[in-house]
Amino acid sequence: MRIFYGFLFLLLGLVSHGQITVKGIVLDAQRNTPISNASVFLNTTSVGTVTNEQGNFSLAIPNGKYELVVSSIGYETNAQSISSTASSFITIKLKLKTELMETVIIEPYEKDGWKKWGSFFIESFIGTSSLANNCQIKNIQVIRFRNSRQRNELSAYANEPLIIENKALGYTIRYQLEMFKYDFNTKYLTYAGYPFFQPMKGSIGKQRRWENSRKEAYFGSIMHFMRAVYRNKIIDEGFEIHPLQKIPNAEKARVRAIYANNTQRKRAEGDKIEITISKDSSEYYNKVMQQSDYMDVVINTPLTGDSIAYAIDSTTAGMDFKNYLLITYKKKFVPKEYLQQVPKAGGAMTSQITLINNKPIEIQANGSYFNPIDLLGLGYWTWSEKISTLLPFNYMPPKE
Numbered sequence: 001m002r003i004f005y006g007f008l009f010l011l012l013g014l015v016s017h018g019q020i021t022v023k024g025i026v027l028d029a030q031r032n033t034p035i036s037n038a039s040v041f042l043n044t045t046s047v048g049t050v051t052n053e054q055g056n057f058s059l060a061i062p063n064g065k066y067e068l069v070v071s072s073i074g075y076e077t078n079a080q081s082i083s084s085t086a087s088s089f090i091t092i093k094l095k096l097k098t099e100l101m102e103t104v105i106i107e108p109y110e111k112d113g114w115k116k117w118g119s120f121f122i123e124s125f126i127g128t129s130s131l132a133n134n135c136q137i138k139n140i141q142v143i144r145f146r147n148s149r150q151r152n153e154l155s156a157y158a159n160e161p162l163i164i165e166n167k168a169l170g171y172t173i174r175y176q177l178e179m180f181k182y183d184f185n186t187k188y189l190t191y192a193g194y195p196f197f198q199p200m201k202g203s204i205g206k207q208r209r210w211e212n213s214r215k216e217a218y219f220g221s222i223m224h225f226m227r228a229v230y231r232n233k234i235i236d237e238g239f240e241i242h243p244l245q246k247i248p249n250a251e252k253a254r255v256r257a258i259y260a261n262n263t264q265r266k267r268a269e270g271d272k273i274e275i276t277i278s279k280d281s282s283e284y285y286n287k288v289m290q291q292s293d294y295m296d297v298v299i300n301t302p303l304t305g306d307s308i309a310y311a312i313d314s315t316t317a318g319m320d321f322k323n324y325l326l327i328t329y330k331k332k333f334v335p336k337e338y339l340q341q342v343p344k345a346g347g348a349m350t351s352q353i354t355l356i357n358n359k360p361i362e363i364q365a366n367g368s369y370f371n372p373i374d375l376l377g378l379g380y381w382t383w384s385e386k387i388s389t390l391l392p393f394n395y396m397p398p399k400e
Helices: 005-013 097-101 113-126 128-134 204-218 224-229 250-267 279-289 336-341 380-384
Strands: 020-030 041-042 047-049 056-061 065-071 078-083 088-095 134-138 144-148 155-157 160-164 173-184 188-199 239-248 293-296 309-311 317-319 324-333 346-356 361-363 375-378
Touching: 020 250, 041 056, 041 188, 047 056, 065 188, 078 088, 113 134, 113 144, 113 155, 113 173, 113 188, 128 134, 224 317, 224 324, 224 361, 346 380, 375 380
Parallel strands: 020 088
Antiparallel strands: 020 056, 041 047, 041 065, 065 078, 134 160, 144 155, 155 173, 160 173, 173 188, 239 293, 239 324, 309 317, 317 361, 324 346, 346 375
């Protein structure tokens, strides 16, 4: 891809900008009238506010770069990059959703969609970890489903933010769901949205339990990993990275081809010939078919942080690599809930990532990265990185 220079990371932690207060106004794009009670917040943080009756707002922007999100029911969500060096006043115009959907042919929503797909949505979106048991969507009635038989794809929509109570981590989350798609062919799940965190109030005992749970969710997470990459402290933080390639499973392809050829011959003869497979051959066929279409080839030599990352500017790091990365967090073992679904995955937390569009990922100091849809995760993170374990980017673990 390119040559990386690890020493530039030393500069990233030394450059900072003062916090500023950004003021602005939110307007209806067509009528140019103010929109009151619109949500204005920094994506995946607890920093936010709402507009007043005149559509005005004021928001303090911490150090670094963020995504400023503005949403209001009936309008298309507006998101734009903003930093602590932004101009002091901005004007944001929201478009009505109906204007954007006029030329789009909409498939009908699934009748009794929640009854059919609710459990699948909860498991895919909220998760199945122990934290998920105390994480609940309070307004499931706003969620609608479309099942496209042509694309063999399930989609979920919400006409207003999801209100999620995460009593395990002590947050109420307003989640502006922008996309939820599950491809039944590839088994890939993709969802995206804009969460705003509001810390819950509770007794000292509750606050202590929430802090312990947040710390447990943080260490070994993607946020933890991205912060380690940004600071070039992958090894110090307990991660180990190996290059990984996926090569076609030649034996599975061979066995599948033999079976397909025999089936084709039988059909060509009009079932006049009978092709038998011995018991041993049948058992071998079933065993091979249970294998993956690709075999993982891992390079034993671990990678260093500066071999996959580099400095883009004084506040942004880039991550770029070929094929896949095998990432192991050596300080924690996988929980029992994960082993119930993946029995052979015992040991340390192990995940895989790949850049599906061959584009580098841009990483900020708080662990946020862009564009998240360019990064495909497999393994442990596919299971663990759900809404029930999600933390705001302004979260910092307590110092030991």
